[in-house]
Amino acid sequence: MEVGAERGDMQKNRRSDDASRKTHASSCSSLKMFLVALSFAYFAKALSGSYMKSTITQLERRFDIPSYLIGIIDGSFEIGNLLVIAFVSYFGAKLHRPKIIAVGCVLMSIGTFIIALPHFIIGRYEYDSPPRWVVNSSLTPSPCSVGSTSDLSQDSKLLEVPTTDCEGDSNLSMWIYVLLGNVLRGIGETPVQPLGISYIDDFASEENAALYVGCVQTISVVGPVFGYLLGSLCAKIYVDIGFVKLETITITPADSRWVGAWWLGYLIAGVITLLSAIPFWFLPRSLPIPGSHTPEKPEQTSFIKDSDPMKHKYPVEEHTSFIEMAKDFIPTLRSLLGHPVYLIYLCVTIIQLNSLIGMVTYKPKYIEQHFRQSASKANFLMGVINIPAVALGMFSGGLLMKKMKLNITGAAKFAFVTSFIGYILSLFLFVMSCENAKIAGVTLPYNSMEGVSHDKHSVFTTCNSNCFCSANNWDPVCGGNGITYVSPCLAGCTSSTGSGKNTVFSNCSCVGPAANLTANIGQCSDKDDCDRMFPYFLALSVITSFIISLGGTPGYMLLIRCIKPQLKSFALGFHALATHTLAGIPAPIYFGAIIDTTCLKWGQKRCGGRGACRIYNTTAYRIAYLGLTLGLRTISFLICIPGFILLSRQLKEEHDTLRGSLANGGTELEVLRKEEFVISNSKTLQRTSENGTDRETRL
Secondary structure, eight states: OHHHHHHHHHHHHHHHHHHHHHHHHHHHHHHHHHHHHHHHHHHHHHHHHHHHHHTHHHHHHHHTOOHHHHHHHHHHHHHHHHHHHHHHHHHHTTSOHHHHHHHHHHHHHHHHHHHHHHHHHSOOOOOOOOOOEEOOTTSOOOSSOOSOGGGOOTTTTOEEOOOOOOTTGGGGGGHHHHHHHHHHHHHHHTTHHHHHHHHHHHHSOHHHHHHHHHHHHHHHHHHHHHHHHHHHHHHHSBTTBTTBOGGGOOOOTTSTTOOBOHHHHHHHHHHHHHHHTTGGGGSOSOOOOTTOSOTTOTTSHHHHHHSOOOTTOOOOOSSOOHHHHHHTHHHHHHHHHTOHHHHHHHHHHHHHHHHHHHHHHHHHHHHHHHHOOOHHHHHHHIIIIIHHHHHHHHHHHHHHHHHTTOOHHHHHHHHHHHHHHHHHHHGGGGGOOOOOOOBBTTTBOTTOOSSOOOSOOOSOOGGGTTSOOOSSOOOOEEETTSOEESOTTTTTOOEEESOGGGOEEEOOTTTOGGGTTOEEESOOOOOHHHHHHHHHHHHHHHHHHHHHHHTHHHHHHHHHHTSOGGGHHHHHHHHHHHHIIIIITHHHHHHHHHHHTTEEEEEEOTTSSEEEEEEEOHHHHHHHHHHHHHHHHHHHHHHHHHHHHHHHHHHHHHHHHHHHHHHTTOOHHHHHHHHTTSOOOTTTEEEEEETTEEEEEEO
């Protein structure tokens, strides 16, 4: 009978082991599926977010709005996050996380489609060309009608095209749909990061958690590569493609009035985001925690004795009522905000994200305006050069953290050093500059075409005094002398030949006889100095982006491990809430407002009023843009000093607390329960149990 009982026990143990292996295999499969699904969701949200930033100048020109208003539109995404993120991250962690993420992806796709909606409602795009003179068909139109007002008679049939037709001008307020769509996109993105990362950290083994998070963060940086490439492609296509004859368009992608097919990319991004929601509907609410033979109750004693506990794991609460969770909200928030290291980390990341968001939002525009590149080329370079360097840095940071086995202190030091090195290298960007474009009456006076200045000049002079010109219109022409004039009229041109992009103006009194008194449509390139400096700017930008991004994953893991396990999802959500509120929303607005102060020539709306900026003071733009970016990062480094002091003090207290518990004869279970209420240094302590006696060994 004893033999039979032993055989029965062996068979029972064998069945138990087989079930355990099957459960483990199923857990790994589900976790990998979740990892792939989350990576795709990160890719989709990053693609649409980067595409939004790539269309900034297109939206400015299409809706005739300044940069600060574009900043409000860009920040509306963070407003959407702000509306729901605290509740989603707190209650969502206690509910079915994959399905909540799926709902979020659907909302993101709907918001993306709404952003593209104005194109199908608003009329055709009409760029601000000056009024043309309507003359008898036998005569050639003249940009400048020579003579005085008294010379005009009814018989001459010279009538200016009316500019009072403003029926379609109200359509320009359609940018509000872009703002509302971006708000909805922000609401949908809310659960993806806090719930996704906490799900991985809960159910992945400790040695793989950092690598998995690094992979997801890397994919989130790869998404912008395709976002900016899509932006580059759409920027080459005219906004009303298929509805107008392209041969009648007199502007090119290099013109400051050009608007690409911005709406097309949003339709593509919306479809991709919608597809990313599908896998999450089929994933389980929870998975067995690594090392547990009884996944339903991971906190029991057998789990602790049979395996090295994962003290940063926090089991899913299956039977907590909504009322109980609501009552616990305020105490949980008070506990989180009472953590000094977490608060210091929060302040540092908020300031650094202000710098990062402002820089990234307007970097394509900086390349366009400062180095005189087209929007398509600026987006292309961001996608194929700058963003891959960031992706490689994020992945390398996660890999280095695993190989070097960095603890919480090592991760903090690593993130600080990489950020500081990138900061030092960024200072060299100040010397990489080029001069303002030579524009008569804007950057230099008519009577002195040699030196470029930043003072205000008059566009009216003796050579165009007899012309009836508007100082507000922007229709640049390039004179034969290499100088750009605001319009053919202000260049004193009295005749023209050709049509469309091939129009040539002649008898231009302001150009001078040395240049044959001719001018071609469009702004002069005049960017030899910029072309020489631009490659150095790109190279340094790539190097600094890579070095700074190396500390991204270790810094994020510091956030995860510096808090109590039961506060993890809530801490991630509150961190996202604070950064969205204090960095994501205001940074694009005040960066845009400061950039607006460097504008030299504003466009004119059809019904009057200031439109989008046409030309900037490049020197002032560089100082404002780079100075604000690096100034914010300087402040963040100063705050890091007390942060390191508090972190060291906290780790010492935790170590003393654990040592005291062991010295007082506490059991392993009691010690582990106490560790739920202190923040422990990952991989610092290893517990073993021999003959019922607990001892501590240093790794």
